Amino acid sequence: MPNDKYNSVWVSHSSMGDFLKCPRAYYLKNIYKDPKTKRKMGIVTPALSLGSAVHEVVEGLGNYKAEDRNIIPVFDQFEKVWQRFSGKKGGFLNLNEENDAKERGLAMIKRVKENMEPLLLKTVKLKEGKNGMPPNYFLSEEDNIILCGKIDWLQYSEKDDGVHVLDFKTGKNEENEDSLQLPIYQLLLNNLQKRKVNGASYWYLDKDDKPKLVELPDINESFDKVIKVAKSVKKARENKEFDCPRGEKGCFACQPFEKILKGEAEYVGPGEWQDLYITL
Numbered sequence: 001m002p003n004d005k006y007n008s009v010w011v012s013h014s015s016m017g018d019f020l021k022c023p024r025a026y027y028l029k030n031i032y033k034d035p036k037t038k039r040k041m042g043i044v045t046p047a048l049s050l051g052s053a054v055h056e057v058v059e060g061l062g063n064y065k066a067e068d069r070n071i072i073p074v075f076d077q078f079e080k081v082w083q084r085f086s087g088k089k090g091g092f093l094n095l096n097e098e099n100d101a102k103e104r105g106l107a108m109i110k111r112v113k114e115n116m117e118p119l120l121l122k123t124v125k126l127k128e129g130k131n132g133m134p135p136n137y138f139l140s141e142e143d144n145i146i147l148c149g150k151i152d153w154l155q156y157s158e159k160d161d162g163v164h165v166l167d168f169k170t171g172k173n174e175e176n177e178d179s180l181q182l183p184i185y186q187l188l189l190n191n192l193q194k195r196k197v198n199g200a201s202y203w204y205l206d207k208d209d210k211p212k213l214v215e216l217p218d219i220n221e222s223f224d225k226v227i228k229v230a231k232s233v234k235k236a237r238e239n240k241e242f243d244c245p246r247g248e249k250g251c252f253a254c255q256p257f258e259k260i261l262k263g264e265a266e267y268v269g270p271g272e273w274q275d276l277y278i279t280l
Helices: 013-021 023-030 046-063 066-071 074-085 095-114 181-192 219-239 255-261
Strands: 009-011 040-043 136-140 145-148 153-157 162-169 196-204 212-214 266-270 274-278
Touching: 009 013, 009 219, 013 023, 013 219, 023 040, 023 219, 023 255, 040 255, 046 074, 046 095, 046 162, 074 095, 136 181, 136 219, 145 181, 145 219, 162 181, 181 196, 181 219
Parallel strands: 009 145, 040 274, 162 196
Antiparallel strands: 136 145, 153 162, 196 212, 266 274
């Protein structure tokens, strides 16, 4: 009898990252629902809002023909997108904090606008899952685990019918070498499309005018790395074991969610599928 995707354990780069930081934080963010609203909890922060706004504008260029991307009014689009993140909706406690974040965002958009070459090549996209779900496949049918995720940008090479991963970074720190991101991208591409994966790059929009090439791991190593964490997530869910590694006092990852439960956070409104809060 085939597995039911709706009863499977779904894992992604973000959810497994939450779990590795703190199982308690993973539970409060990805599983727990407010008994009153039946919705999950989300925390808005300036960094997350900045990243979301920049990604939406830059990734949105992929919706246009390659030859038209250079004439898209990206600054106007950023201003429009930013309105959704303005004020406490974006986690900003005051106007100065918001203006600083917005200026950083505009600088990133300016960097992209002045260095458009990587975005003027043809692109392809992974097909979305059913019911608007992100691209996904069974990482392990035996364990009933599904891996899902979205890739920022896929450059297409007509020469060899290949694809190159381009991931936009809006934070100040570079991606850790132990990150699951590239292994997950590699597995998704290997299982959801047939083109050769030629390579990958990170574009640190806060500081670099060009993307940086990064080495793709071995596909078997990628699978071993991802399935190990995914099985740990499944085991924790089955046993309902979501303890913070620092004990009852909590850690940087779970403490903000604990504040919500204690009524010590400020509700700022509904998100797409979460109740959103600011934690002070």
